[in-house]
Amino acid sequence: MQSNFTTLDWIIFFSYFLVLILTTVVLSQTRVKTSREYFTGGNAMPMFAVAISVLATSQSAATFLGGPESSYKGDLTFLGFYVSAFLAVIFVAKILVPKFYEVNAITVYEYLEYRYDESSKRYAGMMFLVGRLFASGARLYIGALAISMILFSDIEVTHMIISISILMLGALGYTYFGGVKSVIFSDILQAITYVGAGIAVLVYLYYSLDSDLSSIISTLNANNKLNVINFSFTGTFNVWTLFVGFFLLNIAAYGLDQDMTQRVLTCKNKKEGERSLIYSLIFTIPVVMMFLAIGLLLYLFYNPEISGFKGACIDQNVDGQSVTIFMLYILNEMPEGLRGLVTVGAVAAALSSSNSVLSAMSSVAIEDIYRPYASKEKSEAHFLKASRFMVVIFALLLSLMALLSYYWQQYTQLDLLSFALGVMAFAYAPLLGVYGAAIFTKRGSAEMLPYALLGGFLTVLISQPYIIGKLLDYKVDYSIMMLAGTLVAFLMMMTGSQNEQQSNR
Numbered sequence: 001m002q003s004n005f006t007t008l009d010w011i012i013f014f015s016y017f018l019v020l021i022l023t024t025v026v027l028s029q030t031r032v033k034t035s036r037e038y039f040t041g042g043n044a045m046p047m048f049a050v051a052i053s054v055l056a057t058s059q060s061a062a063t064f065l066g067g068p069e070s071s072y073k074g075d076l077t078f079l080g081f082y083v084s085a086f087l088a089v090i091f092v093a094k095i096l097v098p099k100f101y102e103v104n105a106i107t108v109y110e111y112l113e114y115r116y117d118e119s120s121k122r123y124a125g126m127m128f129l130v131g132r133l134f135a136s137g138a139r140l141y142i143g144a145l146a147i148s149m150i151l152f153s154d155i156e157v158t159h160m161i162i163s164i165s166i167l168m169l170g171a172l173g174y175t176y177f178g179g180v181k182s183v184i185f186s187d188i189l190q191a192i193t194y195v196g197a198g199i200a201v202l203v204y205l206y207y208s209l210d211s212d213l214s215s216i217i218s219t220l221n222a223n224n225k226l227n228v229i230n231f232s233f234t235g236t237f238n239v240w241t242l243f244v245g246f247f248l249l250n251i252a253a254y255g256l257d258q259d260m261t262q263r264v265l266t267c268k269n270k271k272e273g274e275r276s277l278i279y280s281l282i283f284t285i286p287v288v289m290m291f292l293a294i295g296l297l298l299y300l301f302y303n304p305e306i307s308g309f310k311g312a313c314i315d316q317n318v319d320g321q322s323v324t325i326f327m328l329y330i331l332n333e334m335p336e337g338l339r340g341l342v343t344v345g346a347v348a349a350a351l352s353s354s355n356s357v358l359s360a361m362s363s364v365a366i367e368d369i370y371r372p373y374a375s376k377e378k379s380e381a382h383f384l385k386a387s388r389f390m391v392v393i394f395a396l397l398l399s400l401m402a403l404l405s406y407y408w409q410q411y412t413q414l415d416l417l418s419f420a421l422g423v424m425a426f427a428y429a430p431l432l433g434v435y436g437a438a439i440f441t442k443r444g445s446a447e448m449l450p451y452a453l454l455g456g457f458l459t460v461l462i463s464q465p466y467i468i469g470k471l472l473d474y475k476v477d478y479s480i481m482m483l484a485g486t487l488v489a490f491l492m493m494m495t496g497s498q499n500e501q502q503s504n505r
Helices: 007-027 035-043 047-058 061-073 077-102 110-115 118-152 157-208 213-222 239-255 258-264 270-301 325-332 338-370 380-411 416-422 425-440 449-462 465-472 478-494
Strands: none
Touching (some): 047 270, 061 270, 061 325, 110 425, 118 157, 118 338, 118 449, 157 258, 157 270, 157 338, 239 425, 449 478
16 A cells, blocks of 8 residues: 655654664763673663653553554553552662662672572573563564655555564664663653653544533433442452553563663662652653553544544555554544654654663673673773674564564554563562562572472463363453462472572572
8 A cells, every 4th residue: 555654754754863873973972891881781870861761661553553542442441550560660769679689780680699599590581581572572573664654555464574674773773882881871852752642642632522621520420431440359450460460561661671670770779679660650650641641542533423523434454453542543634744754653652662672682692691601811902892792693583573473463462562461470470489589588599490490480371261271261360360370480489499608698
């Protein structure tokens, strides 16, 4: 199909990439001499810059397009997720972050080396890498899907490869030269871009309805679209799930996932690290509310018979592909210029999560897996080159995983958005159990740790719909799955005995 882009849209699109190139050149001027500086920014990053970077990392093209979809099809109960996230962030900031700073960690898995032995961080790091490769590869695919639909109005394989390349080359440019310091400052640019695009859409959509705010609110309320907390025990964001499953998920995401926590470890000290994490969530909530508000206004726009407002008919299929309601609006309703701006916003959201994962995966591969085996005679210049080399390798692997996800989606009925968000449970649950034993008890051992990780992983695997669902005709709740995987790993660690050196730590 022909692209819906006009000349003005293309000017905005290419201007954005010109800014990306210029900022990449500027940020690459900083001389990096060691792998520690490459992965921690020399522990000199400003607190608020880190907070915005964590915000940008937690968002993605899936959030950019999926947030409006959530409120369009449902209500505002997704905000309940951030109630559990806030509690989890407080826990991570006060309990986990100080522990990581005490051992001067580059990666969060180095704490396990301190508690047990060198092999412990290696096993934990490998579990992170496998889970993150699948999850971030799927997220990259989702971002490329959006870019391809907007730029080319289809998802032909050639256009998908172009879209994947656009996102990965942009992420690679920042990460390769300047390391995490470049990533953090580029995240600020991406956050400003996609938040600005969201604000522009919200304002344009509001005036498109040709109504006043009080009428909009009363109509939404009459259609049960403003519910925030689901006090029942049914639904995705019910109270049980929020305070058990999603609480554990957020502890792991903010505290045990190097993709997120790496930024917090770049601050000057643990106090600034703690505050950066808390501020990041404070900044995140209004951004999420903005995208949910877009979804609510789209509900009114595409249901004029309910709202009585000016609107349009709806068909969420474009070129035979089902698309989100926000993407449908971008493709069919947005005027020139604004369409280009929103496309840039989607690219920025995808880039903010892509560049961060390259740095995180490289740091784990080098510091937790390669360095312990490398000759002690190797110089820091060698490890810096190795770090950059691994950034390129992971860029290729993630691109291949995104392409695999494309074919996976074509030949199966798998919901890749759910897959991208849920696959890290395979790593999160066992890591939570292992860290629970390492931090809150004096038990556990290096010998038992890989078995505990495997036990937690298998528990989550068995709980999947395609295993226990088919065997027992029963769907395991996400909260039960996370809790069970965490408990199995924790209890297995508790059976391990420690030597005297470990027990004194």
